[in-house]
Amino acid sequence: MDCLNNAGRLGSYRNTVIYSTLMPCYMCAGTIVQFKIPKVIVGESQTFPGAREFMESHGVEVIDLNLPECVEMMQAFIREKPELWNEDIMEE
Numbered sequence: 001m002d003c004l005n006n007a008g009r010l011g012s013y014r015n016t017v018i019y020s021t022l023m024p025c026y027m028c029a030g031t032i033v034q035f036k037i038p039k040v041i042v043g044e045s046q047t048f049p050g051a052r053e054f055m056e057s058h059g060v061e062v063i064d065l066n067l068p069e070c071v072e073m074m075q076a077f078i079r080e081k082p083e084l085w086n087e088d089i090m091e092e
């Protein structure tokens with residue numbers, strides 16, 4: 001959502017691709033669907049499975065690169081800032 005705020009008002013997002021280190025959560029996935037962003041490229045979904053099926057069921061193309069660098073980046077982030085991770089990602 002920060003990313004979309006920073007991108008500003010493009011008018012249409014039909015020709016855009018969003019890149020995310022981690023599989024988007026339901027909140028972010030809902031935003032992606034709402035903005036009609038057609039394609040999401042994801043670094044990894046091991047740390048957090050996110051809402052892939054939700055996006056795909058709304059016609060969003062999701063490509064999961066499953067990159068070890070992204071897993072390491074997320075693990076380092078969780079180690080260094082567990083309070084931020086726990087605040088943002090709610091366990092089901």
Ligand SMILES: [Zn+2]
Binds near residue numbers: 025029
């Ligand atoms: Zn999110």
